Amino acid sequence: MEYPFDIIEKKWQNIWSKKKIFNAIDFSKKAKYYVLSMFPYPSGALHMGHVSNYSIADAISRYKMMQGFNVMQPMGYDSFGLPAENFAIENNSHPRITTDENIKIMRNQFDSIGFGLDWEREVSTCHSDYYRWGQWLFKRMYEKGLVYKKTSFVNWCDSCQTVLANEQVEDGKCWRCETVVRQKELEQWFFKITDYAEELLDFSKVIDWPERVKTMQTNWIGKSFGTEMWFKLQDSDDIIKVFTTRPDTIFGCTFMALPPEHPLVSQWLKNEPENSEIRKFCDKVMNEDKITRTAEDTTKEGIFTGRYALNPVNEEKVQIWVTNYVLMDYGTGAVMAVPAHDHRDFEFAKKYNIPIKLVIQNPEKNLVLEEMTEAYIEPGILVNSAQFDGMVSIASQDAITDWMTQQETGKHTITYRLRDWGISRQRYWGTPIPVIYCENCGTVLVPDEDLPVKLPEKVQLGKTTQNPLLSVPEWVNTTCPKCEGPARRETDTMDTFVDSSWYFARYADAKNDKIPFDKEKADYWLPVDQYIGGIEHAVMHLMYARFFHKFMRDIGLVSSDEPFARLLTQGMVTKDGAKMSKSKGNTVDPQYIIDRFGADTVRIFMLFASPPEKDVEWNDEAVKGAFRFLNRVYRLFEDEDNKNYLELIKKYYNTSNKFNTVGKEDICILIKELRYNTHNLIKKVREDIENRVHFNTAIASIMEYINLKDFSRIYWTLDPESFYNNTEKTIYADAFAVIPRLLYSFAPHISEELWEMIGNKELVHETGIPEYNPEYLVKDEITYVVQIMGKIRGKLSVAPSTSEEEIKEKALELENVKKYLHGKEIKKIIVVPNKLVSIVAK
RNA sequence: GCGAAAGUGGCGGAAUUUGGUAGACGCGCUGGACUUAGAAUCCAGUGAGAGCUGAUCUCGUAGGGGUUCAAAUCCCCUCUUUCGCACCA
Numbered sequence: 001m002e003y004p005f006d007i008i009e010k011k012w013q014n015i016w017s018k019k020k021i022f023n024a025i026d027f028s029k030k031a032k033y034y035v036l037s038m039f040p041y042p043s044g045a046l047h048m049g050h051v052s053n054y055s056i057a058d059a060i061s062r063y064k065m066m067q068g069f070n071v072m073q074p075m076g077y078d079s080f081g082l083p084a085e086n087f088a089i090e091n092n093s094h095p096r097i098t099t100d101e102n103i104k105i106m107r108n109q110f111d112s113i114g115f116g117l118d119w120e121r122e123v124s125t126c127h128s129d130y131y132r133w134g135q136w137l138f139k140r141m142y143e144k145g146l147v148y149k150k151t152s153f154v155n156w157c158d159s160c161q162t163v164l165a166n167e168q169v170e171d172g173k174c175w176r177c178e179t180v181v182r183q184k185e186l187e188q189w190f191f192k193i194t195d196y197a198e199e200l201l202d203f204s205k206v207i208d209w210p211e212r213v214k215t216m217q218t219n220w221i222g223k224s225f226g227t228e229m230w231f232k233l234q235d236s237d238d239i240i241k242v243f244t245t246r247p248d249t250i251f252g253c254t255f256m257a258l259p260p261e262h263p264l265v266s267q268w269l270k271n272e273p274e275n276s277e278i279r280k281f282c283d284k285v286m287n288e289d290k291i292t293r294t295a296e297d298t299t300k301e302g303i304f305t306g307r308y309a310l311n312p313v314n315e316e317k318v319q320i321w322v323t324n325y326v327l328m329d330y331g332t333g334a335v336m337a338v339p340a341h342d343h344r345d346f347e348f349a350k351k352y353n354i355p356i357k358l359v360i361q362n363p364e365k366n367l368v369l370e371e372m373t374e375a376y377i378e379p380g381i382l383v384n385s386a387q388f389d390g391m392v393s394i395a396s397q398d399a400i401t402d403w404m405t406q407q408e409t410g411k412h413t414i415t416y417r418l419r420d421w422g423i424s425r426q427r428y429w430g431t432p433i434p435v436i437y438c439e440n441c442g443t444v445l446v447p448d449e450d451l452p453v454k455l456p457e458k459v460q461l462g463k464t465t466q467n468p469l470l471s472v473p474e475w476v477n478t479t480c481p482k483c484e485g486p487a488r489r490e491t492d493t494m495d496t497f498v499d500s501s502w503y504f505a506r507y508a509d510a511k512n513d514k515i516p517f518d519k520e521k522a523d524y525w526l527p528v529d530q531y532i533g534g535i536e537h538a539v540m541h542l543m544y545a546r547f548f549h550k551f552m553r554d555i556g557l558v559s560s561d562e563p564f565a566r567l568l569t570q571g572m573v574t575k576d577g578a579k580m581s582k583s584k585g586n587t588v589d590p591q592y593i594i595d596r597f598g599a600d601t602v603r604i605f606m607l608f609a610s611p612p613e614k615d616v617e618w619n620d621e622a623v624k625g626a627f628r629f630l631n632r633v634y635r636l637f638e639d640e641d642n643k644n645y646l647e648l649i650k651k652y653y654n655t656s657n658k659f660n661t662v663g664k665e666d667i668c669i670l671i672k673e674l675r676y677n678t679h680n681l682i683k684k685v686r687e688d689i690e691n692r693v694h695f696n697t698a699i700a701s702i703m704e705y706i707n708l709k710d711f712s713r714i715y716w717t718l719d720p721e722s723f724y725n726n727t728e729k730t731i732y733a734d735a736f737a738v739i740p741r742l743l744y745s746f747a748p749h750i751s752e753e754l755w756e757m758i759g760n761k762e763l764v765h766e767t768g769i770p771e772y773n774p775e776y777l778v779k780d781e782i783t784y785v786v787q788i789m790g791k792i793r794g795k796l797s798v799a800p801s802t803s804e805e806e807i808k809e810k811a812l813e814l815e816n817v818k819k820y821l822h823g824k825e826i827k828k829i830i831v832v833p834n835k836l837v838s839i840v841a842k
Numbered sequence: 843g844c845g846a847a848a849g850u851g852g853c854g855g856a857a858u859u860u861g862g863u864a865g866a867c868g869c870g871c872u873g874g875a876c877u878u879a880g881a882a883u884c885c886a887g888u889g890a891g892a893g894c895u896g897a898u899c900u901c902g903u904a905g906g907g908g909u910u911c912a913a914a915u916c917c918c919c920u921c922u923u924u925c926g927c928a929c930c931a
Contacts (some may be wrong), residue, residue: 001882212926215846219927226931244931257931296843296929330930337931344929417930538926608868609854617854622869628883629868635883697856700867707867785863790912792863816898830911836862840911 002627003634005598009749013114021065021763022116024072026508026521033069034525035061036504036564038533038541039076039123042102043083046109048573048580048618049534051590055603056570056612056695057532058115063689063745065116065765072525073116074507076123077103080131081496082160082176085429089462095429096457099126109591113599114749121510125499130506131431132452133516134499137548138434139445140555146192149443153261153328154422155290156184161465162426163188165495166329166419167220167540172291175540180289183261189433189492190420193547197221197416200546205561210569210613213538220539222417227401229336229410231256231309234317238264240309243331243415247400248393249338251385252359254349255319256309257302257335260285261328268305278303278322285324293324300325300348312409313400314386319354331415339375346375359384360393421544423495428459428468430493438480438487447481453489467491500541501548504528504563522558531564532612534572542567568693571615573606580618588618600747601627607695607746629703630750633739636706637754650759652726653733657768665725674708675731675776678738681705682772685742695746702742733758741770785836786811788820796837804831811837 037057061073084095141147155164159179168175227247231240260282281303302323309318339349339356358369360380379393404410432453434446460471469491480487508525509517549563572579575586605626609616688698740751744764786794794814828840
């Protein structure tokens with residue numbers, strides 16, 4: 001017989017919902033605990049990845065509820081975005097319709113798994129009562145000088161028909177559709193995330209984040225110390241700024257390398273004939289996609305511009321080349337090339353016969369320019385460097401930079417790899433940027449009282465490659481808020497990562513229609529105590545959200561420095577070794593599993609299969625194993641044959657969390673052992689969750705516990721009511737009563753049911769978390785392992801009070817020990833208390 | 843190429859925090875009970891090898907070396923895998 005999971009799960013979901021136990025209370029006197037999982041994109045139905053993610057969050061959340069915290073676990077939908085728009089184009093529908101449908105489906109599924117979510121705080125980013133505040137925040141950011149518009153080369157995805165931020169390009173491909181990204185010159189809105197680069201490098205205010213994520217963000221921001229140098233052009237007043245981390249090699253600079261995108265290059269090209277070599281070269285390079293262009297094995301190419309710059313330290317003429325290996329978006333977008341001491345410059349100079357000049361000599365002083373086959377990039381001693389000759393290169397770096405600062409030809413500088421965040425998207429299904437362009441007044445922000453700028457519902461999607469909002473003239477054409485003259489609205493929408501950069505704060509006050517959220521409430525709930533989500537957002541969402549949070553702090557919306565105190569990056573759900581995905585055809589529908597085995601089974605499987613941060617390999621058979629386990633637990637309480645047995649538990653179990661045994665009567669060994677196991681289990685489960693957040697081992701211990709021989713022996717062969725005294729009966733009853741309470745975090749429905757079956761009126765979490773009593777963990781006998789020269793030769797059971805001397809004696813008396821010690825001299829005996837005896841003999 | 847993490851039965855994983863009985867727990871597999879049969883359930887076994895069933899012994903945590911009475915755990919080298927970064931000046 002299978003236990004009636006379907007009835008049980010519905011029943012408790014209804015009770016929870018009626019009692020509103022998951023509705024978090026603002027400013028409760030209890031300590032707050034904010035558990036948050038990354039909200040889903042409403043793509044249709046929940047997939048296994050969601051189930052895994054939310055099962056982890058729910059386990060933590062319910063455990064914290066048992067511990068008496070005022071827990072908030074909200075949920076919402078990251079509901080703007082391209083897939084909905086693309087789906088609407090293909091199916092001649094509207095994203096609003098499909099998104100709402102999908103949300104309905106997912107909402108039902110959330111309820112059918114029984115996650116403890118506070119639906120009073122639900123947010124959906126595509127609703128104007130949410131994105132209104134995104135627009136409001138955009139304006140505050142603009143006022144603070146953190147938003148600007150500029151024309152530049154940006155990442156363009158032909159398939160998505162939109163721009164992508166740098167973080168959203170992986171290996172030169174679109175993070176969403178893997179189309180190769182190409183560079184396109186466009187006017188774009190940017191968020192000045194670089195203003196916060198330094199603070200984003202500082203993780204001292206988070207409590208517990210995986211090192212991996214911190215490292216990834218740190219590398220992404222890419223801070224490096226160096227020198228900026230200013231090269232004058234030979235025939236004009238223009239100056240080229242370069243950034244270098246090797247100012248010690250400046251005297252060896254023989255050419256300058258510029259990317260075709262460099263502003264000076266564009267300027268020069270204006271005077272070039274239509275089919276000049278240099279123009280052809282620039283066009284060719286700029287049309288290459290980012291991967292081929294930046295791949296390490298791409299051949300370095302370039303063309304001499306015929307122009308010269310002057311080396312600021314010695315006025316030497318330096319050739320200016322346009323090349324394919326310099327990037328416009330790092331440093332100053334120009335490189336002083338020192339072929340002798342940089343392998344890229346070396347390769348290039350050899351290929352084009354550009355002079356090479358040795359300025360760093362190795363410590364052995366045996367470098368000969370003519371014999372060099374590769375650049376010498378190590379530190380060394382300066383040569384051919386005027387007054388700096390003889391200096392060690394590390395020391396000379398500061399000396400040269402200081403001297404250049406005096407000469408006003410350069411300065412110390414810090415460069416970041418991080419670029420400003422391009423947030424304009426040339427698509428419809430996103431937050432409208434609250435900007436109006438007036439013929440008279442220029443760029444005007446939409447006044448706060450006119451927010452939200454609502455997305456028009458009627459729109460032409462996907463018919464042209466132009467921005468869809470341009471197809472709604474009655475929306476685009478408006479009047480200027482300042483002069484009331486004719487004006488046009490901005491038709492780009494915001495990157496959806498903007499929407500997800502502050503939603504965690506909105507949950508604190510999700511229904512506010514005056515401001516994004518009340519500061520008091522935000523300060524009560526934030527930071528998120530435990531954030532859970534996939535590692536794929538390490539440098540996208542997780543960095544943007546930190547940036548937004550710091551910005552919100554700086555305009556006085558929140559007081560905390562970081563949005564997420566603890567971060568858990570959960571693994572993927574895989575099948576046949578690969579991530580579940582529709583394209584690979586290896587998906588398993590959670591709903592089918594829930595219908596067949598119940599939500600508790602799916603949760604147990606997910607949490608038991610591996611620790612949360614590791615991947616979970618889906619296994620149909622192992623799911624049945626989880627189901628079998630829950631059936632066994634249920635049967636333990638079911639008591640079909642003997643009603644007295646369940647009555648006995650009801651009558652005698654301890655409602656106190658301490659599980660102290662009240663009576664003074666003697667208890668038999670069997671029962672004492674059982675009590676030991678009960679308290680040991682409490683300890684183990686609590687430690688696994690509290691110290692390590694490892695649910696797999698906690699569940700394993702519960703399995704082990706219910707498999708105990710003691711259980712079946714007591715259960716099947718004895719009549720406890722007449723056989724045991726009252727103390728023993730209490731211990732016996734407690735042994736059962738503890739099970740639902742320890743299982744609750746992982747399988748809440750069955751736990752509530754069992755808890756009720758033994759006569760409880762309270763819900764499990766209301767009773768609190770069980771505590772173990774260390775006194776009951778003291779054993780009557782301790783088993784020592786006896787080793788001789790590190791090999792196990794016997795075991796020894798002694799009373800805990802036995803002295804070390806006695807233990808040694810007893811160990812030496814063991815038959816097997818005697819056998820191995822025969823003819824040997826004992827050098828030393830080591831006794832590790834409560835564990836082992838190690839005999840050193842020769 | 844640089845950086846990080848990890849390598850344990852047929853599989854997922856435990857023991858690594860604190861050096862102290864390696865393989866908990868689950869899946870799978872083998873045998874048995876129940877059944878007309880199956881499913882389900884229950885019982886027993888399950889790292890490799892030797893040994894008469896036994897007691898017991900040998901080997902065994904990617905490979906090699908080291909520290910130690912004792913190493914999956916600490917140190918060094920090698921290999922492999924995964925992840926991140928990668929013409930960043």
